[in-house]
Amino acid sequence: MTATEKKGTDLLYALLAEARTYSDVIVMGRGDPDFDTPAHIVAAARQAMVQHGADYSPPEGILPLRQAIAERVARRNGITVDPEQEVVVTNGGQEALFLMVVASVGAGEAMLVPEPNYNTYNDSLRFARAEKIGVPTRVDQQFRVDPEQMRVAITPKTRAMLLVSPNNPSAGVVGRADQEALVAIAREHNLTIIADDIYDLFVYDGIEHVSSAAIPGAHERTLTLNALSKSFSMTGWRIGWITGPAHLMQRVRKLKAAVSGPNSIVAQHAALAALTSSYAAVEMMRDTYSKRRKIVLDGLAAMGIPAGNPQGGQFVFADISHTGYNSIELAKHMLTNAHVLVYPGAAFATGWENYIRITFLQPEDKLRDALQRMQRAMESLPARSGQGA
């Protein structure tokens, strides 16, 4: 199978594999921050290896870390949880989302999924033998999750509603009024809310991040994930978590024990150090991403590629329909001719063939270089009639 014939996550991995064959490639595909993990966290890990390397951890994670997580979500998200019963440490946001999906929907049941969306939710639903009910969002509405559209999509089999805010890949953010309306709908239809807050610290232009679980009446039905991967540049360590009400977390805890047992003790201590020390590095990274985001948006504008006004995340989702090429063709063209890896929208959901996702997880000079290369590649693209800019 060639890269262009693959789908979803497999397609992204195939492109990543091709990208690795170019020594001068600039990767603006995968969501892996270019910053290494801050030095004080690495130093804490070195120490923990000796002091705690043989400590026992229960499958849900060591209590001091769960306490630090409870404190973090209380302070940053307004979510109140009991660290004993309502926090489970996971191998990154990825394991968290998998466990949340499997805990909430079973065979033949369904989950509402605003689209476009991070693929792994679809993959996890497939594992659970459950169905996705896709609810499209629109670039001209800043990818807003429209509560009324979510409501009309509910079927008798629907058990859960997914809210990723800021969203990957669209960068759309669910505002407070919409969160309230969505929580009300979830209560009306007895749905579990699966909230993915992994980009909560990355919102721009004064936009407020609102966690679903912090909305009054939401806690009892909301599972929320977060992770240190994106915020502290700790993608390799695999630390994330789920918080939620005890009655839902009981199942999550059992699933965690079944899928992988406890997380690495060293990674847990590194996470504890991250959560209990200064956030200065996170703030530096957020400011940096904010500047880079502008560079990317300006570069795309110069190419005549509309990208809306993304409110959060670490990427932009750009509309390439005017080129006349679909996203896989364009991503391949960029990779082969510009040695720049961007992800095709087609990999995120059907209906997004005219979009590409571009991360800004590269230093400014590389981003500028990549955008120049992309511009040249765009100019060399044989003309096709597009669908209008």
Add this chain to the structure above:
Amino acid sequence: MTLSTSGAHTSHARGALSSLRDIAPMPMSDHDLRGDQPSLPLDSGVADAAATALEQGQTHYVDVPGIPQLREAAARLLGAQGAACQSANIIVTAGLQEARFLTLQIVGDLAGPLVVPNVIHPGVELALDVRELAVQRVATDATRGMRIDLASLEAALQAGGRLVYVEAPVRLTGALYSEAELRAIAELAERFSAGLIIDQGLAVWADGQSPAAVLAAAGFNRLALIGELVPGLGLESWQVGYIAADTAWVPLMQSQKQIHMICTSTPSQYAALAAMEGAADSWAATRATLQDRATEALATAEVLGLRPIAGECASVLAIRPPDAEQFCARAASLGYQVSDGAAFHAPGTVRLAIDTRSSLATMLSAVVEGRA
């Protein structure tokens, strides 16, 4: 496994690491006898290798099936133990439980129905419970350390079972399958075109050929071997396991691993890589120490009327005390934590970990005689 033909790699062991290694003191309980693997102090060089990798920027996502160097080292190690295996067959997992989950849920769904022994580690039941799967139970023989009863296995295969889960050695008792038994299992599997999942994580603590070697010699390929990658080297809580599987099964498990984890924690992988240097020598030294302890504990258990179940594996001792509940309660009152066989579906049995640090025989006497 669809594998290389050569199984005879030389060990890459470099210099023996003593079984009790030089490192700063770590809080470890001498009274927790529930461990699946003996816990030994971590070599300071191993911790240093992991920390250095982090300091050099190895803090990012890595390949889903593991860092290439570790997959190669794992393939070499299994090769040295007699398995025919290449790095493409290896998936590094975040501990043994993830290996159980991936093989049971993914290969089980693909190549099942599963056949699972009725006495089995609780981690297996947990993994089976994640999502509905077709599972048949096969009888185990209490007089043979809870090894699978071969007649019952044949019946399960005749009834449609197509993927057999075997703990070799048995996690509850440490009982080892003989070469003849393993060959018989492979022949049955072959006859019914069935596959095998072999948890051989305890095999390093028993003398004799590894299950992998026996199956490789028998030319049996439809196979997934799983286990802890570096047991007994102080990395138990770092969570590193492996799957060495038929190449036909690897892509699906790799896909699933991407879905639920992306990759195994990088510091754990770099630590495991460093720990594998000299691991074989370290295991041999530890095994010798454990064997002395095991022999002593077995004799004491006999004398005390605790009805030990003899197993070849030096890291565990299973007993059937006249009143298991009372035994567990007395052990607890003296501060000992033991594994209740009921969790393995073997009520009345108690599993005790044998460690290099303390004498199990002393513990048994103390519990029976009710003294601290």
